[in-house]
Each structure stands twice: as C-alpha cells, then as structure tokens.
Amino acid sequence: MPSTRFLLTGVTGGLGAKILDDMLDKHHVPASDIIATSRSENNRSRFEAKGVQFRVANYERLDTLVEAFKNIENLLFMSSSERDNPKRNREHENVIEAAKQAKVKKVWYVSLAFGGFGDTSKIGFQQAHYETEDKLKNSGLVFIALRAGVYADAFPLFLNWYSSTKSVLLPEMTPPVAEGKIAFASRDELGEATATLLAKGHDAFPAIKPRTEKNIILLTGPKAESRLELVSAINRGRNTNIAVKYLEPTDWVEECTKDDEGGKPRAWFEARVVFTQGVCDGDAELVDPAFETLLGRRPETGTETVERLVKEDSGYTWHQNHARQGGAELSILSGS
Template sequence: MVSQKYLLTGVTGGLGGKILEDMLNRLNLPAASITATSRSESSRGLFESQGLNFKVLDYDRPETIREALVGVDNFLFMSASEFDNDKRRIMHRNVVDAAKAVGVRKTWYVSLAFGGFGVNEKVSVQAVHNWTEEMLIESNMDFVSIRAGVYADAFPLFMNWYPESKAIHLPKLEPPVSSGYIALTSRDELGEGIASLLTQGLEAHPSIKPHGERQIVLLTSAVTSTFIDIANAINSVRIQQQPVDFLEPTEWVEDAAKTDLGSKSKAWFETRLTWFREMCNGALETTDPALETLLGRKPLSGVEIVKSLVGGSNGEYTWHQNSGGARSAK
C-alpha cells in the first residue's frame, strides 16, 4: 500500500485552493507529498502539471472515496457544496464511512463557527457540520473539527449588499443588529492557518488544544464587529454613501426578495433572517487565539478586511454567491 502524506478535498474552491497554495509555496512541501482531488477527471491535468498526485473523489460515489483514501495519513475533509442538507448529510456519511473502512490516520474536518465551542441547532447550514462531527465521534477515528470563522469576504451575502444598492437594509430585531458581535474572518488567513495546522500538526502548536469530544479547534479573528460596523466601513471608503435602513422582519424578507439583484428566493431570505437572529444572539461572537498562533501575527478584523476589499475595488466589490438565480433555503 502506497502511503499518501496529505490528501485534500475542496481544492477547486477558494478556501481549499488557498490551503493548497500555501502548502506548496509558503511551507514548501514537495508536490509529490500532496494528493489533490476533484469529483471530475477533467481536473487531473491542472494538478498533475504542478507535480501533485491526483485522485477522483466524489462524495456521491462511495467507491471513489474508498479508493482515494487508501493509505492517507492526513485527510483534509471539506464540506460538500450541496445546498440540500439531507443530501449533504448522506454525502458526509459516505466520506466518514469510507475513511474508517480504509483506516485514514487523521481527518481534519473543516466546519463552521456558529455556536463557537458549543452546538447551535437553529442555523441550518451549521446542522450538517454538527451531524458530521457526531459521525466522526461515533467512528472512533482520530480527527479534529476545524471550526472556521465566517468569511468577512462574504459580507455582501450576509447583508445582501451590492455596489449598486441605494441603501443597506437590515432587519429590526431584538437583540438589535447593533449588538450582534461577529468574529468575521479573512478567508485567505483561514487558508494560511489551516495549511500550517495540517502541515505542522498540533504537536508544533502546544497551546492549541482541541476542545471537547467534538475536538474543536476554533479559528477566528481576534476582534468582533457588528453589521453596523461593517456598514460604516463600507461607507468610509465609498464616494456614494449607502445609508442604513431598518425594516420589520417580515418587511425585510419581502423587500429583499422583491428587490434582490441576485434573484434569490423569499425562502432564502427567511433562512437568512434566522441567521441574523442567531448572530444577534451571539452565535458568532466567540473568538480564540488559535488563528493568531498559526499565523504568527494578529488576524485582520472584519472592518479592516471590508475596507480593503471595498476600497481596493473602487467600491465595486462583489461576492460570487450573492447572485446567479434563486437558491435553496438550506
């Protein structure tokens, strides 16, 4: 059996691509020690041209997962991009079962930070991560759940913000949006931190201790921000100002669905209203120094990131998930 030092999923995405880039170019790992994966054979040339190993690994096809994971020492398990939670749950079950069956030595699962070190059961996107952590516990495999802070880069998605927006509409909630502190985190810094953790291991960072039976390592910025802070950051670097308006929750959902430039559905905004409520109740306020330890510097704050993104694009910053037609509410 040929040993595979590192096998990475999700490398065609933004976070996974950054992790791979850092492993190769900053940490100088030999390309031959890394196996990149994709559900599509058409990606083979892209990765093999860089000297990387390549395997087809499709979460919907358990036989490809088992074949790819044979002999793997460190498995970076990125969540499926599927929107339907029931389908994602099945896909993740396929992955965990295959990893156990072939004896993967250590699984590094990339989760989300809703709930901090606890369990948030109200945000649908977090539910699959909770289930997957429970699958990993039941498997008795060696694993770490890397709970990644929500991307500051994705603020347009959270706030339904577009450069063309005349105003920033937020729901009127209790507790209010102005008291909902969030550890918004840079996607690039998360990629850098995860690459260091995966490559160097926990042994190189004794202050980082996985928390509880879910083996959580929480990677966040050190500073929390509210969406009012983010709105102020946007306006501080734009010529055309966008005032903040507060709408009653039902009105906010109706208005967002009616006027959304990305054609997202009413159900989508109803789900996002739950996100807002949970964020205002502190679901994303927990911070941890682990990312600073891995970076060797203080992570950027959400305000700093947004100012850089919006200012650096002359106010025209966009986020790919904020448009492109109606989406699943999950």
C-alpha cells in the same frame, strides 16, 4: 503500497486552493506528499502540473471516495458547498464511511464557527456541521473539527449588498442588529492558518488544545464586529454614504424578495432571518487565540478585510449573493 501524507479535498475552491498553495510554496511540503482531489477528472492536469498527484473524489459517490482515500495519513475533509442540508449530510456521511473503510489515519474536518465551542446555534447550515461532527465523534476515526470563522469576504451576503446599493435593509431583531457581532475571518488567512497547521502538525502548537469531545479548534478573527460596522467599512473604502434601514422581519422578507438584484428566492431570505437571529444572540462572537497563534500575527478584522476588498474592487461581488451564476442555478436556500 506506501502511504501518502496528505489528501486534500476542496482544492478547486477558494479556501482549499489557498491551503494547497501555501503547503507547497510557503511550507515546502514535497508535492509528492500531496494528493489533490475534485469531483471532475477534468481538473487532473492543473494539479499534476504543480507536481501533486490527483484522484477523483465525489462526496455523492462512496465508491470514488473509498478508492481515493486508500493509504492516506491525513485527510483534509472540506465541507461540501451543497446548500441542501439533507443532501449535504448524506455526502458527508459518505466521506466518513469511506475514511473508515480506507482506514485513514487522521481526518481534519473544515467545519464552521457558529456556536463557538458549543452546539447551540439554531442556524440551519451550522446544524448540518454539528451533525457531521457528531458522526465523526461516533466513527472511531481520529479527527479534528476545524471550526472556521465566518468569511468577511462574504459580506455582500450578510448585508444583501450590491455595488449599486444605496441603503442596506436589515430585519429588526431583539436583541438589536447593532449588538449582533461576528468574529469574522478572511478566507485567505483561514487558508494560510490551516496550511500551517497541516504542514507543521498539531504538535508544533502545544498552546492550541482541541476542546470538547468533538476536538474543536476554533479559527475566529481577533474582534467581534457588527454588520453595521461592515457598512461603515464599505463607506470608508468606497467613499460612499450608504445608510442602514430596518423592517420588521416578515416585511423585510417581502421587500427583499420583490426585486433582489441577485434573484435570491423568498426561502433564502426567510433562512436569513434565522441567521440574523443567531448572530444577534451571539452565535458567532467568540474570539479564540488559535487563529493568531497559527498565523504568527494578528489576523485581519472583518472591517479591515471589507474596507480592503472594496478599495481593491469597488464593484466587488460574492458568488453566493447571486442565485444564477454563469447560467447555472445555485441551490442557496441556506446560504452560508
């Protein structure tokens, strides 16, 4: 059977959908060179309508993955949205095992940027990414770890912000929150850059050299900015005057758990203290030029994205800020 150039996972999600659309519409990759996947067979018709092939691929079921990955040159391995780290690690193990069994030629793993090119971030969900990267390194597969910048689009999560919020409450840390900066990236631009890399191939970008034994390409925004700067961006975009208040971490967890509008549980806020400490320690501040090289322009900064989003929609929401979405309980303990 002839091989197919690309198999893309995660294409029903926000990032993967942008990657697929750009590969087709901007880079004119022939639809017959692409296989889209989902856990659900119900998604077949929406992809076949675009002319791309479709296969079911469920990270929880090795058999579906081995079947789906047959005769594939490039596998876009989107990290699972599962928030339970041991479960997510098992899912990712299945993907790697299936890629080995199916002899996939190259794996592009969509990882996350905490720790920059290093492995020192203590943040729970980043540890899970490190583990997957380690497994890829030891698998014998040819792979790239695309460490994606932190979504600016997810700002409600980082501030526990809702459109009704009058003041943003943050835990008081050392070093202080004002010094904890993130090189945010917008999800759409991350999709655009990834599509460009896949469609044109790595050889088209000799300036981008994967680093370390984990072949890391870091896709981070052009400027590291603090969460206080995001609050200012919300105020500018919505013409409001939200203040920032601080509480000692245990009091912050207590206060936030009392009546969180999104219904997130205590464990979520406890994990957020670890997240905040990581940010204050500089885990997400590294700016790398690869993202700009792939886009061919300066990427949006986090504050530019946030201001734009709240101007477009003053009631902006981010799904992961809500424990219940459409009646379904989301497992958001680690909440990336």
